[in-house]
Amino acid sequence: MPEVDLERLSKSVIDGDVDAVKSLVKESLRTGMNPLELVEEGLAKGIRTVGERYGRGEIFLTELLMGAEAMKAGMELINPEIQRQKKELKRVGSMIIGTVAGDIHDLGKNIVSALFSAHGFDVVDLGVDVPDQKFIEKVKELKPDILGLSALMTSTITKQRDIIDLLKSQGMRDKVKVMVGGAAVNEDYAREIGADGYAENANDAVNLAKTLIGKN
Numbered sequence: 001m002p003e004v005d006l007e008r009l010s011k012s013v014i015d016g017d018v019d020a021v022k023s024l025v026k027e028s029l030r031t032g033m034n035p036l037e038l039v040e041e042g043l044a045k046g047i048r049t050v051g052e053r054y055g056r057g058e059i060f061l062t063e064l065l066m067g068a069e070a071m072k073a074g075m076e077l078i079n080p081e082i083q084r085q086k087k088e089l090k091r092v093g094s095m096i097i098g099t100v101a102g103d104i105h106d107l108g109k110n111i112v113s114a115l116f117s118a119h120g121f122d123v124v125d126l127g128v129d130v131p132d133q134k135f136i137e138k139v140k141e142l143k144p145d146i147l148g149l150s151a152l153m154t155s156t157i158t159k160q161r162d163i164i165d166l167l168k169s170q171g172m173r174d175k176v177k178v179m180v181g182g183a184a185v186n187e188d189y190a191r192e193i194g195a196d197g198y199a200e201n202a203n204d205a206v207n208l209a210k211t212l213i214g215k216n
């Protein structure tokens with residue numbers, strides 16, 4: 001898919017044009033385009049622009065929501081292709097991911113989830129607004145290599161600390177590598193709460209995860 005079409009894809013997300021996103025994604029997958037490039041250079045680029053414009057007060061909430069819908073529609077078409085290609089990959093590790101309690105932002109988490117999957121991780125995505133204890137139960141049950149905690153608000157990043165503290169108090173802290181992310185998180189905060197890693201985007205997150213589990 002020529003670069004200009006990736007631009008069209010990200011512009012269609014910005015415009016909140018679900019139909020255009022769907023047809024561009026379908027067409028590019030049909031022509032053998034790398035699904036990860038579609039996510040990163042097309043959809044994610046678009047939604048970041050929408051987020052920035054919303055943050056600057058340049059667009060309304062309805063436009064933000066339309067952008068989010070368009071992004072989701074694209075991801076729904078790309079995810080099965082990622083899963084299909086994954087079958088040919090060597091398994092790298094496993095991950096549980098979710099957005100913490102009180103927080104319903106999931107666009108970034110879904111990108112992280114898709115990228116880990118595409119790089120050979122088995123991913124269990126617990127969704128959004130996930131209670132602390134649910135993360136703990138799932139870690140106990142599935143024993144993943146990585147626990148990913150996404151939080152986008154200053155009011156919810158405290159949950160990342162709470163979950164790490166719960167892992168400690170239940171004697172499970174050394175059983176799993178905890179990675180944190182989301183727009184309100186940074187490297188310093190991650191270190192302060194005792195996370196094993198922080199990444200500001202999905203690509204860096206995958207690389208860091210591989211390093212953390214000695215697979216890089």
Ligand code: B12
Nearest residue numbers: 051103104105106107108148150153154181182183201202
């Ligand atoms: C889209 C959006 C929404 C959408 C969410 C749609 C959805 N399904 O996710 C809607 C409109 C529903 C929404 C609602 C709200 N939102 Co909002 N939202 C945003 C916005 C504009 C963009 C977020 C986004 O999707 N970015 C694009 C993705 C691709 O980026 P990302 O999420 O950062 O993810 C990347 C990285 O962070 C990283 N990453 C993410 N997760 C993880 C996890 C791990 C483990 C790792 C390693 C990495 C990682 O990788 C991702 C991919 O590269 C941000 C502004 C911003 N600049 O972030 C505000 C923002 C996060 N929202 C905000 C607020 C306040 C709210 C509301 C409370 C609004 C309200 N008053 O009702 C509600 C929250 C409801 C709730 N309880 O959660 C504030 C938070 C302020 C703060 N600092 O606390 C922000 C910053 C806007 C602002 N400037 O005020 N929001």
